[in-house]
Amino acid sequence: MDHGRSSPDLIIFDCDGVLVDSELLSCRCLSEILSEFGIALSVEQALELFLGRSTKAIEQHYRDLGQVVPDGFLPRLKSKVLTTFAASLQPIPGIAGVMSDLSVPFCVASSSDIDRVALSLDVTGLRAQFGERIYSAQMVRHGKPAPDLFLLAAERMGVQPSRTLVVEDSVSGVQAGKAAGMTVWGFVGGSHYRGCNGRAILSGAGADRVFSRMIDFWEA
Known part of the structure; x- marks a missing residue:
């Protein structure tokens, strides 16, 4: 999927550092x-x-x-x-607006335990956006940087990996998304990236695009 030319059929959000400023x-x-x-x-x-x-x-x-x-x-x-x-815990600024404007299916796939993800979404008011579309490393044998979790999420959502966009903030997450054959956008707007060159870190890991503000989500 070329992110500059077409929209995905599914967006998979990481949780920590992408939906919530938790890292x-x-x-x-x-x-x-x-x-x-x-x-x-x-x-x-x-x-x-x-x-x-x-x-x-x-x-x-x-x-x-x-x-x-x-x-x-x-x-x-x-x-x-x-x-x-x-x-x-606070949500990443602008993330609620991004999700409310999405016209394609989306879910969350996190290395964190299910109860931690659920609490994170509850505390930040984002839980209703996802319903039961929450996938955790607890559900697969190998966590990130292995592709297993993202492949499971795409399978459960009924979408081909090549038509899936992953939004990640970590090297291991970017590597997992690319290993799954997905388009990966790196997000460096979390507080843990202050004072370091997150763009270089995630680009070096293979991210197809890196951005720092959720209001720029669809800006190619």
């Missing part, structure tokens, strides 16, 4: 909870290592380093993230 909040939570378990990880390192990745990827990272994350880590992290999101 800094979640990485701060991760840094704080790992510290409680004696593992040092700065917010900047968390963004670099785990942006767009699942909790499985976090555990695997430390397993590969020979560090076993204690059993209580994931429940503690989940509790911290949900509490923080309920108190502080």
Whole structure:
């Protein structure tokens, strides 16, 4: 699909960093909870290592380093993230307007757990836009950067990958969308991209287009 010449038959939105401005909040939570378990990880390192990745990827990272994350880590992290999101999470500016104007089907496909995605959409007033069209890395064997999640979403929505547009904010998400044979737009309007060249990062990962404001969504 050439984004400059035709419209997609389906748009798949990532959640964190695309629909909701959550990446800094979640990485701060991760840094704080790992510290409680004696593992040092700065917010900047968390963004670099785990942006767009699942909790499985976090555990695997430390397993590969020979560090076993204690059993209580994931429940503690989940509790911290949900509490923080309920108190502080904001939608990406302009995203509600983009979705209300869409004339093609759309859904969300996220590396986060279903309950975290649901809370994110509820807190920011976006849940009604998606209904049950929510897909999570919990539903597939391999999370991003593997294409599995996006391919599942397209299959469930009844659309060919080549006619699907993915909107992503992470390298792993861009790579997953391209591996699925989809057009991918990189979004760098989240607060986690302040002070760094997100355009270069996502273009380098293979994004077909990179933009920073939702009001420019359809601007080629």
